[in-house]
Amino acid sequence: MNQFSVKFLAALFFAAIIYLINFNFGLISTAEPENDQIYTSTAVQQDVPKAADRPIRTLRDFNNAFVELAEATSPAVVTVFTSQTIRQRAPRSLFDEFFGFDPFSRPGQGQQQPQEREFRRSGQGSGFIVSADGYILTNNHVVQNADSVYVRTQDNREFTAKIVGTDPGTDIAVLKVEARNMPMLRLGDSDELRIGEWVMAVGSPLSESLAHTVTQGIVSAKGRANIQLIDLEDFIQTDAAINPGNSGGPLLNLDGEVVGINTAIASRSGGFQGIGFAIPSNIAQRVMTSIIETGRVVRAYLGVSGENLDQTMAQGFGLESARGALVNMVMEGSPAEKAGLKEGDIILEMNGQIVQNFNQLRANIATKVPGTVVRMKVNRDGETVNLNVILAEMPEDIIADADQSTQESRLGFTVKEFTREDAGRYNLNPGLNGVLVTAVDTESEAYMRGLREGDLIIAVNRRAVRNVQEFNQQAGSIAAGDVALLQAVRANSRMFISFRVRE
Known part of the structure; x- marks a missing residue:
């Protein structure tokens, strides 16, 4: 057998292997709503059509899946521009600052009065449209303390944006522009997201000249906490490239649904190093709905403080695994106390779902509406106790x-x-x-x-x-x-x- 035949057979074998691979991913529908159909803020999520699925049988189809996903979703992603007036007092002399006088000042001049100077600070981030009438989701830290906000769409239209409300605890902000028939994205169910699932990030990293940058990766982990970024931490971790300026942009699944809001990176250099964090869409959905309907975030609370279990602590409590939320303290008069939770209890399940740790428990409670009844399975001194807790509004x-x-x-x-x-x-x-x-x-x-x-x-x-x-x-x-x-x-x-x- 000559050298050409060997090479040909090897190439044929490789092509056969590629052909036999069967990737089954979903593609989002690029169909747009009818022009005369106007979405209201309350109906936006129910009216967004869910993407259709079709099998992907070749690597070229897999490539086209991402191309079509980017084309279908990018028009609903915006670049957010902010401006803030900063006022600072010009420094007095060190003598005047520390001793109340300046021995080098002219006679009769007296104590110098500090001069105030003013300058403008500009900022940039990302966001995405969630309703045809102009509601936009982004990060709180993108618009925090801004005097003015405007957004720019993919087709270079610019709109002045009003800050409807913010929630520093989850780092979510809701904006509103006066517009109709805007392209929009659907919020998916982040609880259904699986580790290893393909995702795509869209945003405007580093500068406006890089607007609508698209990157892809996988879900690296879920339920990340102790990042010390916000109060309620339950982050999705991804290796889709995220850089400064991506904050507030969408993290999308292959159905074109938003499963997270890109928020931060872990980096020793200040640039992307393969670890990005996104706020789960279910948390964003709850906060957005509360802000739009009431003008503020109405958050439920349980009324306990606690901690995560490690293996040593779990063994001390007679547990086989380190899953669960350990209750350290129960607040007097809280929903937890009224339901019968006690110090030393370990919450194992909530509404039939396993509680991995205390951070996850806090984040899940925060997505609930006050008055919601949650079922809890608790380990108490080695015995299983079932409790029903009626959540109340956080004081x-x-x-x-x-x-x-x-x-x-x-x-x-x-x-x-x-x-x-x-x-x-x-x-x-x-x-x-x-x-x-x-x-x-x-x-x-x-x-x-x-x-x-x-x-x-x-x-x-x-x-x-x-x-x-x-x-x-x-x-x-x-x-x-x-x-x-x-x-x-x-x-x-x-x-x-x-x-x-x-x-």
């Missing part, structure tokens, strides 16, 4: 605590109101105004730069803060990756501490 004081928790994850430390008792304990002047640092993450940049428990923060980015509310307002206005400049007092000595806010 305002717990929401405030959640806001502070969000700041902690961004900044790396927690604060509280400053009291006379604190002044005595930390040798501080009781006449000062500010917020007291109660704990600092030892791995945070704030700690590495010198911030410590007991420090009194009196200003953020040169603007005075007198209480926790003012601190949260000032700190919340600092975008991820920007520098926070704190003025603090320690044992009546003043100092400046600067660090970058976590992504």
Whole structure:
């Protein structure tokens, strides 16, 4: 047999193998709704036609599946542009700052009054249209503290956008543009998403010149938490390339349904390194509906604090696996207490679904409507107990605590109101105004730069803060990756501490 015959047979064998491979993926329908059909915000998800399926029998068909998916969904993806007015006081001299006078000032000039300067900060992210009448989903951090927002579609139309509502706890924001017959995307069921499933990300990474960039990958994991990005963490992990600017864009399955909102990356370099995170669509659906219908996020709560189980702890409780949510504390008067949950209980199932850990439990509860009855299977001292819990609306004081928790994850430390008792304990002047640092993450940049428990923060980015509310307002206005400049007092000595806010 000559060399050509060997090569020919090898090529024929390889082609036969490729032909026999049978990929069964779904393609979304590219059919558009009739021109005279107007979708309202309340009917949007019910009226979006579900994509039709057809088998894919060759690698070329598999390629075409992604091409058609990109073509069908990209028109509903927008680039979000924001603008924010920043006001800063021009710094006084160091002598004037620390001692209240400047020995080098001219006679009779007196104390210098700080000059305030103003400049504009621009931002960019991504979003996607969810209704024909112009509702748009994006990330809260994309539009947070923005004075003005506008969006640009794939065909270069621009619309001024109104911020309908935001939810920092889940990092979701709802925008609205005045338009009709807009292309839109359907929200899928993120609970049905499987690890290993193909997904596609669409967005505008890095700059507007890269708008509507399409990348593909798989679902790497589900239920990722402890990322320290937001309060309610239940992320989808994907290796579809996500970069700064992709935030707020859709993560799509092969049916063209949105299964997640691209939100963040894990990176040592600041660029994509194969680990991206998306907020599940089921959480986004619940938050969006609440904001559109009530103007705010009405969140259910259980009323427990707890933790994830590890293998050692599971063995201590006599469990075979480390699945479940351990209850550390039950709040007085909470739905949990009324239903009979107790400290030391391990919640194994909710509504027949296995509870993997406490983070997953919190996220699932947050997607429920107050008044919902949930069935719980609990391990108590080795015995199985079944409970029915009627969820209630989360009280305002717990929401405030959640806001502070969000700041902690961004900044790396927690604060509280400053009291006379604190002044005595930390040798501080009781006449000062500010917020007291109660704990600092030892791995945070704030700690590495010198911030410590007991420090009194009196200003953020040169603007005075007198209480926790003012601190949260000032700190919340600092975008991820920007520098926070704190003025603090320690044992009546003043100092400046600067660090970058976590992504």
